[in-house]
Every structure is written in structure tokens, then in C-alpha cells.
Amino acid sequence: MRATAAEETQTGSLVLLALASWAVPGAGHLWLGRRSKGLVFLVALPAMFALGLALKGRLFSFDLSDPLAALAACANFGIGLIYFAAGAFSQGAGNVRAVTYEYGNAFLIVSGLLNLLVVIDATDIAKGRK
Amino acid sequence: MASHLLLLVTFSFFVSLIFAVLTKDEVRDQLRFGALLFGGFVLSAIVLGWLMYPIPF
Numbered sequence: 001m002r003a004t005a006a007e008e009t010q011t012g013s014l015v016l017l018a019l020a021s022w023a024v025p026g027a028g029h030l031w032l033g034r035r036s037k038g039l040v041f042l043v044a045l046p047a048m049f050a051l052g053l054a055l056k057g058r059l060f061s062f063d064l065s066d067p068l069a070a071l072a073a074c075a076n077f078g079i080g081l082i083y084f085a086a087g088a089f090s091q092g093a094g095n096v097r098a099v100t101y102e103y104g105n106a107f108l109i110v111s112g113l114l115n116l117l118v119v120i121d122a123t124d125i126a127k128g129r130k
Numbered sequence: 131m132a133s134h135l136l137l138l139v140t141f142s143f144f145v146s147l148i149f150a151v152l153t154k155d156e157v158r159d160q161l162r163f164g165a166l167l168f169g170g171f172v173l174s175a176i177v178l179g180w181l182m183y184p185i186p187f
């Protein structure tokens with residue numbers, strides 16, 4: 001089954017797969033028929049992101065004058081379309097006075113980074129490396 | 131939800147879950163590796179917390 005998936009996936013669709021996997025956590029694995037893995041990512045990563053927002057965490061903006069904030073923004077961006085959805089609903093302003101602020105940031109940043117790992121895993125599967 | 135321990139445990143759970151599912155294919159291996167990671171996260175955080183307890187800053 002893995003060899004078939006690798007054979008059928010061409011370069012163009014590989015890029016599409018990576019984009020889909022980034023945009024919706026777990027979509028790449030669902031596309032490749034890894035349903036259980038895809039469902040776990042589809043539920044766990046957005047839940048982690050939502051928890052980060054509920055904990056008053058902040059979605060960082062791409063401010064190159066503050067390199068650490070820019071890196072955090074890159075990590076936040078890794079979660080995909082949910083990042084933009086949160087911005088559209090005015091979420092992610094953060095409350096630095098909240099006791100859970102740093103925890104919220106950790107949840108938001110790590111969920112984005114984990115989704116990037118999921119994207120790499122999906123492309124590896126598609127290439128037949130796994 | 132301001133309990134630091136609860137937040138630590140929740141964070142460890144999510145990270146362990148994702149890593150276990152990413153790296154292992156069989157459910158049994160995922161459960162074993164996930165439990166090992168989760169235990170390692172929580173235990174090391176508690177041990178480090180106690181080690182830092184006497185530090186005055």
C-alpha cells in the first residue's frame with residue numbers, strides 16, 4: 001500500500017499534498033489513506049491551538065525588528081488556516097497579565113511546530129521514504 | 131484553569147500523543163512510546179522543579 005501511494009504521487013501533487021497538510025492538520029495523512037493518524041492530528045493539533053488561545057496566549061506578528069517574535073510568528077503560522085481564522089475572529093491578542101499567558105504561548109507555538117513535522121511526515125510517506 | 135501542574139500534564143499529553151502517532155505505526159508501539167514520553171516529560175519537569183526550588187532567583 002505504501003509503495004502504491006509513492007508511485008501515484010507526482011511532484012505537482014506532492015506540493016498540493018504538503019499545502020493541504022499544512023492548511024488542515026492531518027489532511028495529508030487522510031489523503032494518503034492513513035486515516036487513524038490523520039484523525040488524531042485533525043483533532044489534537046487544533047485542540048492544542050484552541051487551548052493556547054483559551055489560555056490567553058498571543059499570536060505573534062511578523063516583526064523583523066524583534067527576531068524572537070518573528071520566529072514565534074513563523075511557528076504560529078505553521079498551524080495553517082486556523083491561524084488566519086483566529087485572526088479573523090480577533091483571537092490571539094494575548095493577555096500578558098494573565099497567569100497562563102506563557103503557557104498559552106507554549107501551546108500556540110508548539111502546535112504550529114508539530115503541524116510542520118506532520119507536513120514533513122506526510123511528504124515522506126508520499127515519497128515512499130516511510 | 132490556572133493549575134501549573136494540570137497545564138504541564140495537558141501539554142505533555144498533547145506533545146506525547148503527536149510524537150507517538152508520528153513516529154510509530156502500530157497502536158501498541160504508539161501506546162508504549164507515548165506513555166514513555168508522557169512519563170518522561172512529567173517526571174523530568176517535577177524533578178527539575180524540585181531541583182530549582184532552593185535557587186533564590
